[in-house]
Amino acid sequence: xxxxxxxxxxxxxxxxxxxxxxxxxxxxxxxxxxxxxxxxxxxxxxxxxxxxxxxxxxxxxxxxxxxxxxxxxxxxxxxxxxxxxxxxxxxxxxxxxxxxxxxxxxxxxxxxxxxxxxxxxxxxxxxxxxxxxxxxxxxxxxxxxxxxxxxxxxxxxxxxxxxxxxxxxxxxxxxxxxx
Numbered sequence: 001x002x003x004x005x006x007x008x009x010x011x012x013x014x015x016x017x018x019x020x021x022x023x024x025x026x027x028x029x030x031x032x033x034x035x036x037x038x039x040x041x042x043x044x045x046x047x048x049x050x051x052x053x054x055x056x057x058x059x060x061x062x063x064x065x066x067x068x069x070x071x072x073x074x075x076x077x078x079x080x081x082x083x084x085x086x087x088x089x090x091x092x093x094x095x096x097x098x099x100x101x102x103x104x105x106x107x108x109x110x111x112x113x114x115x116x117x118x119x120x121x122x123x124x125x126x127x128x129x130x131x132x133x134x135x136x137x138x139x140x141x142x143x144x145x146x147x148x149x150x151x152x153x154x155x156x157x158x159x160x161x162x163x164x165x166x167x168x169x170x171x172x173x174x175x176x177x178x179x
Contacts, residue, residue, distance in 0.1 A: 002049035002059060005041040009066040012038045013073045020132055021077035028136030035129050038070055042126075057111030061100075064112060064122070068096045071125040078132055084155040091162040092125060098169055106173060115172075117165040121158065128154050 016034050019026025026034075045063055049055040076089040095118065103113040131151040134140055140147065 001052065002045045002054055003062060005045040005048060006059075006063050006066045008041045009038045009070045013070045016070070016129070017073040017077040019077075019136070020074055020083065020129070021080045023081055023083070023136060026136075028133050028138060028140075031133035031136055032130070035074075035126070035133050039126055039130075042067060060112055064096075064099075067122060067125075068092070071122075071129065072096075074129045074132075075125065078128065083132055083135075084128055084151065085159065087159050088128075088155050088162070091159060091166070095121070095162050095166050095169075098166060102169055102172075115165065115169060117161060117168055121161055121165055124154075124158060124161070128158065 012034050015026060016031060016038070019031045019034075042063070045059075046055070049059050072089050072092050075084055075092065078084045079086040079089055099112065099118060103109050103111070107113050128151055131147055131154060135144065135147045135151060
């Protein structure tokens, strides 16, 4: 059941990415519902797995990979339509790759090794997607300028925090070696 919830995000990434790459093709209200559904499945999949006793390192990897694919595809589409800087999805790819390699090969763990900043970035990557869906919602046209500015600030803040996360994860082995 938890994997089904996670898998829903993989199906949602196509219409969300298409809608963000081609503004106006998918109504903002539909984008908002699809993104809200993706967030709801992200919140629920882990809770369902723990409740049913099916939580596993493989399920965690599937969950985080689905999150990564969803936000990177959505933000990549938004970058394609010049709604966010291209650096954001590029840095997310670098950070996620580092996260997986670091966890399984550098630290030789049997599951992903989360960091405080990386965890919060993973959650906050959904925020620009929500803001972009709100920006595309016709009933909120009066807030268009403010939402656009907030989206840009959010994107640049996430670029900075993703860079900080990449550096933090890169120096973690040095801190471990000196301890």
